[in-house]
Amino acid sequence: MNALILTGSPKGRDSSSFLLGSRLGEALRNHGVTVRDEFAHQALRTEEGTRRLLDAVDASDLLVLAFPLYVDSLPAPLTRLLELAAERRTASASPGGPLLAVLVQCGFPEAHQCDTAVGICRLFAGRMGMRWAGALAMGMGGQLGGGFRKLPGGGRNILEAIDRTGESLATGGDVPGEAMALFSRPLVPRWLYTLFGNLGWRVQMRKNKARRPLAYRPYAK
Amino acid sequence: MKALILDGSPEGDSLTPVAVLGMHSALAGRGTDVELVKLRELDIAPCTGCFGCWTRTPGECVFPDESRDVLRSYIASDIVVYATPVTFGGYSSQLKKLLDRFIPVLDPRFTVVGGEVHHRLRYRRYPMTIGLGTLSAPDPDAERLFLALVARNGLNVHQSAEAAVLVGETDPLSARSLAERLLDRAGIAP
Numbered sequence A: 001m002n003a004l005i006l007t008g009s010p011k012g013r014d015s016s017s018f019l020l021g022s023r024l025g026e027a028l029r030n031h032g033v034t035v036r037d038e039f040a041h042q043a044l045r046t047e048e049g050t051r052r053l054l055d056a057v058d059a060s061d062l063l064v065l066a067f068p069l070y071v072d073s074l075p076a077p078l079t080r081l082l083e084l085a086a087e088r089r090t091a092s093a094s095p096g097g098p099l100l101a102v103l104v105q106c107g108f109p110e111a112h113q114c115d116t117a118v119g120i121c122r123l124f125a126g127r128m129g130m131r132w133a134g135a136l137a138m139g140m141g142g143q144l145g146g147g148f149r150k151l152p153g154g155g156r157n158i159l160e161a162i163d164r165t166g167e168s169l170a171t172g173g174d175v176p177g178e179a180m181a182l183f184s185r186p187l188v189p190r191w192l193y194t195l196f197g198n199l200g201w202r203v204q205m206r207k208n209k210a211r212r213p214l215a216y217r218p219y220a221k
Numbered sequence B: 001m002k003a004l005i006l007d008g009s010p011e012g013d014s015l016t017p018v019a020v021l022g023m024h025s026a027l028a029g030r031g032t033d034v035e036l037v038k039l040r041e042l043d044i045a046p047c048t049g050c051f052g053c054w055t056r057t058p059g060e061c062v063f064p065d066e067s068r069d070v071l072r073s074y075i076a077s078d079i080v081v082y083a084t085p086v087t088f089g090g091y092s093s094q095l096k097k098l099l100d101r102f103i104p105v106l107d108p109r110f111t112v113v114g115g116e117v118h119h120r121l122r123y124r125r126y127p128m129t130i131g132l133g134t135l136s137a138p139d140p141d142a143e144r145l146f147l148a149l150v151a152r153n154g155l156n157v158h159q160s161a162e163a164a165v166l167v168g169e170t171d172p173l174s175a176r177s178l179a180e181r182l183l184d185r186a187g188i189a190p
């Protein structure tokens, strides 16, 4: 089995999306899957890169889209790639067709805010004749910045969810329901996440030596 | 009243321009001053996810491209129309590229809206959000998802947004009547 893990964050290897995607890659490799990593934003910068990536999409038995939620859907460059992939795909759905799975995380605390983005990926699968394997979705993505070790409980739930998903996908199965539930479990209470998040913006501003107030309105009349 | 129509149609899309035309004349018929922006003619870079628009130059993206002009115009409008081919239930990448650059108009701090966490508003007022999608053939799943997406985008600016999808090859007249119905629903007085 050939898997392609396509990271759809502009931050590439430094992104939380890649942190999750590479862990899934590891889990898949442990079950004998050949895994290739690609980055949507980087590939789209050149025609050659775009073509190579689209070839890789066509050659994969399992495509994993790992991305951050951007304005309730997929980041624009990832959307662009899906448009291009769909334009050149002519095959129709077959029961043994390639699998599509999704790893998505968002900055707000509620995992369900990713639902519209997951729906978009699911319709893309239908359009591509791919079999929809399901999605792991989580909120509080801001917590992932320091890696798994910095998470409460060492990110046990997330790691277990990803590992179980890898095991299932490697044998052509779907994303297990228990894995979805584990993955979406809040890492910390919502009030705590928003409290630290709000403080965090100010800390960042100070680090960046921002010269305007946080609530500045450049376009107000 | 001022309306901003963001045309997210790609090259070769014959449907969305008709929908845009219908919306343009419906808005003009209601005495609205309409600005039409063809996004594919602008040079707008994709968001790099740096959050500089919140923590480095609050309220403004650190990259000075044409997205700044669109944002300024957006804030000065009463109505914004997202016109797009419905793409797997979502927006075209053309429109999405701009929407990803919209986050400077929000305040990064969190607040609760409709029981969920969203961002605080940076400005006192925002234009009413209207989604105008096109589909070449009926696709109820895609249509439903599009309406849900526009509604979610409305929540980001603490509003209830309106949206509709124009299905199949169509003429400017039916496009206009769909636009009229949509504007009625949105409570935009003739």
Ligand SMILES: Cc1cc2nc3c(=O)[nH]c(=O)nc-3n(C[C@H](O)[C@H](O)[C@H](O)COP(=O)(O)O)c2cc1C
Pocket: A009, A010, A011, A014, A015, A016, A017, A018, A067, A068, A069, A070, A071, A072, A073, A105, A106, A107, A108, A109, A113, A140, A141, A142, B047, B048, B049, B050, B051, B100, B101, B103
């Ligand atoms: C342009 C932009 C739009 C975003 N839109 C949303 C959103 O609609 N909902 C949300 O919960 N988070 C949103 N986020 C937050 C990201 O999903 C979050 O920061 C994520 O953890 C980034 O992951 P990455 O490191 O893989 O890029 C947005 C971030 C950016 C930069």
